[in-house]
Amino acid sequence: MNKNQLLKFFGYKLIRFLILMIAVSIFSFVLLDLSPIDPVNAYLKQAAVSEAQRQILQEYFGTNVPLTTKIFHWLIDLFQGNLGTSLIYRAPVVDIILEKASASIVLMAISWLLSGIIGFLLGVVAGKNKGSWIDKAVKVYCYAIQSAPSFWVGMLILMVFAVYLGWFPIGFGVPIGVRSTDVTFAEWATRLVLPTLTLSLVGLAPIAMYTRNELIQVLSSDFVLFAKSRGEKGWNLVKNHGIRNILLPAITLQFLSFSELFGGAVLVEQVFSYPGIGQTAVAAGLQNDVPLFLGIVLFSAIFVFVGNLLADLSYYLIDPRIKEKEFND
Template sequence: MHFLIRFILQKFLYLLLLLLTVAVLTFVLVSLSPVDTVNAYVGSDVIRLGSEQRELIIQRWGLDKPLIMRFFLWLGQLLQGNLGTSMTYNQPVSDVIAERFQASLWLMALAWLGSGILGVALGVLAGAKETSLLDQAIRLYAYTLSSAPTFWIALLLLITFSATLKVTPMCCATPPGVLLKDVTFWQRLYHLLLPALALSVIGVANIALQTREKLIQVLNSNYVLFAYAQGETTTGVILHHGLRNIALPALTLQFASLSELFGGTVLVEKVFGYPGLGSATLQAGLRNDVPLLVGIVLFSAIFVFIGNTLADLSYQVIDPRIRIGGTRA
């Protein structure tokens, strides 16, 4: 039990150091951006902006203060549980993140599950049929899509299924005129299918290739050759020996892909006009919204960190020989 407590304390310390580093770097880099914050805040009405109005905006958002002072003022608010106010949405940053993440969570969850299940399935098929036409086709698919940009895949899917075949919506998370809180489960799923497919298609590649290589190693091992000699079939070998051995690296890759998934969400939501956390991140970057952008970066760091920690904890379930914080004597 003390190993688990030490593991949790170490992880918590790492998280604090990670968040501090991410906060400092993000705040400084965004604050030093060449984008004029006032012009980005006002938008197209900047040509009608007078000097007095500009000064009022600068004072309103504390842009007249030195960078170090602004950072420590923001840090003081953060220690009190306040992420600040978004310049883009004129709302508390925590409210913007909570509202937008509810929409993005459905998208990321569906894409994450889809890429994991399909990746493992394709990897098992390719590994079990090594050098066959099926194996070559799966590897071609994986190598091609692993190097394809996410937004390009999203645009192709949008053109094919929405513009040409007209079987999926062109954009948004809800039908026109319907609030997000009022949509039914099937309406939400209908609007999620294409964006989730665009996100999961590329994530499949790494998991499929890794699963294939691991399964081939298992099938060529001595204990599997002995199992074949005892009359075991290939299906039996995969079920009784293969899945347990490929589960751990597949799970590791799956949780590690959360960061890529979060980054891909930004591009996919932009292409499909999906009102999630990804589109809010893009708006915060374009408008130089420091509080919102730093808040989203901190949230994404926690999100990815939790995913990696869950992967570490789940190792014990898959492989009891692994012990957190130490090894057996």
């Protein structure tokens, strides 16, 4: 992998990223403009104002200009890093997203790591013991959890561990009446456990089933049968010939799950009243905060794009056999 190939790869990804952001921006803006949401009414909240004052607000929010003009000004502001002012928080959208996203990224990062590691291990164990009670238990769990909405799993965990057992707080990022700057690490961590547990339990099912099926397929291949004929068996056989062939696609699948991870975080944060980007997105949608909602849509697009980019990079870092081929394509 030389410097020119690396520049070519990242240049191609940069062009795709710019096209994606422009397309998402225009599409989201058009959909919100066609919706019955009126930023002026959302800002006034049924307050009585004169027609002159309403016209001033319409000019401020740009609702009295053609759609093409709105899109043009929106894109200009976007490239300048200006996403407008949130109607809920009365603060720049960029500042709100940075503040809320930091809490969500911690939640999603821990959940992503746990779901990937535990899901992969469960898949390996189930695949090695195909047809056993362990394999059947893993399959039943994966099928059940994939059929259940993440918010339902979250409410179930909330009722069991917070309401009935009382082991953890019922929600929120900090105790009521305490400033976030005054919260201890233990108080913060205990309120992160249940949301993290929910996202992890939901996220590990796809990777576990995929790993199981891939391992079963690898263990039934000709080269593994040849290895068995030479006396290899048990976990040594799985480690030497199974894991190395399923690790790369499993990691790629895990990186590609960023979109599902973000969607699950939106619902889970709402269940546990966790002050992250997901709960903020729901609030922006319910309270007609168009600038904030558009900003969160762009953030989610960036988040998913980064996941896909990391999935591509995992090929070049893990499997040296395809580095040159992919970079030269």
